[in-house]
Amino acid sequence: MLCSEDNSPNASGSTVFKDERKQAYLNPKGADRPLISPIPGSTLDRARRYRLGRLREKMREWDCPALILYDPVNIRYAFDCSNMSIWTMHNPSRYALILADGPAIMFEFEGSEHVNDGLPGIDEVRTSKSFLFFTAGNLVEDRMKVWAGEITEIVGLHCRASRIAVDRLEPAPAAQLRQRGFTLLDGQELAERARSIKSSDEIELMRWTIRVCEAGMARMYEVSEPGRTEREIWAELHFENARSGGEWLETKLLTAGARTNPWYQECSDYVVQRGEMISFDTDMIGPYGYCADLSRSWTCGHVAMTARQKELYAAARDQIDHNLSIIRPGMTFREFNEKSWQIPEKYQPYRYTLAAHGTGMADEWPGILLHPDFDAGFEGVVEENMVLNVESLIAEEGSESIKLETQALVTAKGAERLDTFPWEDL
Incomplete structure (x- = not known):
């Protein structure tokens, strides 16, 4: 058995089974306290300068003098400013304008301009020009023209740009910019290619997000007992992330027993039974805006796995370990696909289509599909x-279903795992 029994009952009266390896990921000062980041401000400042520099480097490569960002993840990457991120994902009302050889301007939601105070990459803060139907109603077109006019005026002051990259823009405002003579480029591709290469300071920030995520996973492990609902277990990750300075969870992927297959069911009020497999995918946007995307599977009550559970778990470990071992810088995506673990036919109908993907402030490019789904035309290195x-x-x-996932830095020698939360013993 990987775990030892603590014969003291928990609050619900059931026996708690503990694994000391996993307990070690809780806050050593007490699970009742949030984790406090030890990362110095100088690390964060260097990461901020690097990220904005990466965007401008890509803009020059693309011969793109101006970049408009609406995606809150891209804005966080550029300026490290965050304001109502989930709300603004579906209400595009704050945005950034970055000039390759000019100022970087943040257009902030009215009344929130002060949230950008002290951020070194921002040269100017202006109040955003919103044309949401929610608040503009019949005035949408008029407000959109004011917005486009301001963008045109600023760009014209600093360069003779005819090309602007935009990450997310609806058809009507895009048409307004085209009417003013601009050619629009794909700013999402530009931003994700910039984001794909991390600095050492970014990796330190990401390591801390992973540390918080693993503390949340330890809490989940401790409460994975008979009688708990899927939602109750999942809430432990939310709790640790929120109190330790994190942002949000992108999904609700935790299920147990028969609900694990097929995958992609969201957690529910299903009451988990002893011995059932609990499988999850964190998809956590944590402190400093970085993503910790980890998956684990374990049994409810931490009892020994059945023979079938062991067989499935062993296959998942084989896939993880093999694919980690082949990663090298300079490897093409096609080469990775050819050398990757080949999923047995009996598992293919229930497969996860991604073999590997990039991660930064969210899941990002490249998304390399599993070999049955890989498109030979998908290029990259x-x-x-x-x-x-x-x-x-x-x-x-x-x-x-057994769901496993690990997060790794590509080094000159290969893949170096950033997460260390233990796998289950078989």
């Missing part, structure tokens, strides 16, 4: 200082 997540989902007809 694994580069040093990328962060890649290696994935596995193993299930067969009538079984539970």
Whole structure:
């Protein structure tokens, strides 16, 4: 058994089974206290300068004098400013304008301009010009023209730009910019290619997000007992992330027993039974805006796995370990696909389509599909200082699903895991 029994009952009256390796990930000062980041401000400032520099480097490569960002993740990357991120993902009301050889301007939601105080990459803060139907109603077109006019005026003051990259823009405002003579480029591709190569300071920030995530996973492990609902277990990760300075969870992927297969069911009020497999994917945007995208599977009550659970878990570990071992800088995506672990036919109908993907402030390019789904036309090269997540989902007809995932830095020698939360013993 990987865990020892603590015969003291918990609050619900059931026996708690503990694994000291996993307990070690809780706050050593007490699980009742949040984790406090030890990262110095100088690390964060260097990361900020690097990230804005990466965007401008890509803009010059693309011969793109101006970049408009609406995606809150891209804005966080550029300026390290965050304001109502989830709300502004579906209400585009704050944005950034970055000139390759000019100022970087943040257009902030009215009344929130002060949230950008002290951020070194921002040269000017202006109140955003919103044309949301929610508040503009019949005035949408008029307000959109004011917005486009201001963008045109600023760009014209600093360069003779005819090309502007935009990450997310609806058809009507895009048409307004085109009417003013601009050619629009794909700012999302530009931003994700910039984001794909991490600095050492970014990796330190990411390591801290992973540390917080693993503390949340330890809390989940401790409460994975019979009688708990999926939602109750999942809430422990939210709790640790929120109190330790994190942002949000992108999904609600925690299920147990028969609900693990097929995958992609969200957590529910299902009451987990002893011995059932609990499988999850954190998809956590944590402190400093970085993503910790980790997956684990373990049994409810931490009892020994059945023979079938062990077989599935062993296959998932084989996939993770093999694919980690082959990663090298300079490897093409096609080469990775050819050398990757080949999923047995009996598991293919229930497969997870991604074999590996980039990770930064969210899941990002490149998304390398599993070999049955890989498109030979998908081009690209694994580069040093990328962060890649290696994935596995193993299930067969009538079984539970085993979901495992690890986050790794691409070094000159290969893949270096950034997470250390223990796998289960078989």
